[in-house]
Amino acid sequence: MKVILLGPPGAGKGTQAVRIAEVLKVTRAASGDLFRENLSKGTELGKLAQTYMSRGILVPDDVTIGMVNAWINAKEQAGGFVLDGFPRNLHQAEAFEKQLDGKGGLDKALYINVSKDELVRRLSGRLTCRNCQTPYHISISPPKEEGECDRCGGEVYQRADDKPEVVETRIRVYLSETSPLVDFYREAGLLAEVNGEGTIEEVGDALIAEIT
Numbered sequence: 244m245k246v247i248l249l250g251p252p253g254a255g256k257g258t259q260a261v262r263i264a265e266v267l268k269v270t271r272a273a274s275g276d277l278f279r280e281n282l283s284k285g286t287e288l289g290k291l292a293q294t295y296m297s298r299g300i301l302v303p304d305d306v307t308i309g310m311v312n313a314w315i316n317a318k319e320q321a322g323g324f325v326l327d328g329f330p331r332n333l334h335q336a337e338a339f340e341k342q343l344d345g346k347g348g349l350d351k352a353l354y355i356n357v358s359k360d361e362l363v364r365r366l367s368g369r370l371t372c373r374n375c376q377t378p379y380h381i382s383i384s385p386p387k388e389e390g391e392c393d394r395c396g397g398e399v400y401q402r403a404d405d406k407p408e409v410v411e412t413r414i415r416v417y418l419s420e421t422s423p424l425v426d427f428y429r430e431a432g433l434l435a436e437v438n439g440e441g442t443i444e445e446v447g448d449a450l451i452a453e454i455t
């Protein structure tokens with residue numbers, strides 16, 4: 244099964260992708276994590292991506308599509324996958340459709356819907372593990388030990404693009420460039436919409452009900 248997670252930054256896509264991948268027994272990636280991995284390895288692609296990510300705007304399509312296609316075509320993904328954060332605009336969605344043509348196409352676009360006020364609140368306090376990318380929240384769900392990941396002991400930090408001044412831009416970019424994909428996948432008959440304002444478990448149950 245091949246599934247994408249759609250929704251604004253802060254909707255909980257990363258958290259839910261972990262559970263969905265476990266349930267479907269498929270691999271998972273987030274395009275943002277692929278960029279951050281490149282950055283921590285010091286690759287040219289990572290350095291280029293960082294100049295866009297730090298401003299909260301999209302990395303150019305040719306770079307993004309090339310990187311994600313390489314991931315999709317790797318043998319680990321032959322049994323299906325969950326992809327979070329891609330596609331992010333109509334051009335990427337069309338390239339993605341072409342890429343999956345010979346692979347049976349996409350099975351489901353899961354859309355996690357969250358109001359703008361709630362997003363600002365979540366993103367402004369978001370913390371992330373530098374090692375395994377597990378998300379935390381400064382007041383809603385902090386790590387047990389300050390600065391240390393419960394799962395892997397890695398360093399918990401605030402992503403540069405989770406600082407309040409960049410959060411607004413990311414939400415604006417989402418509304419203008421990414422939100423049209425909701426209609427794109429609805430028209431393709433692939434969209435399943437879930438209310439993202441319940442507990443992590445409630446939202447996860449609703450998503451899993453759409454794919455099982």
Ligand code: AMP
Nearest residue numbers: 274275295296300301302307328329331
């Ligand atoms: P995320 O971790 O999904 O919030 O992504 C962090 C940043 O990575 C975004 O603000 C963009 O700069 C970049 N990025 C992630 N996915 C994409 C994509 N599909 N297209 C373009 N840029 C992306």
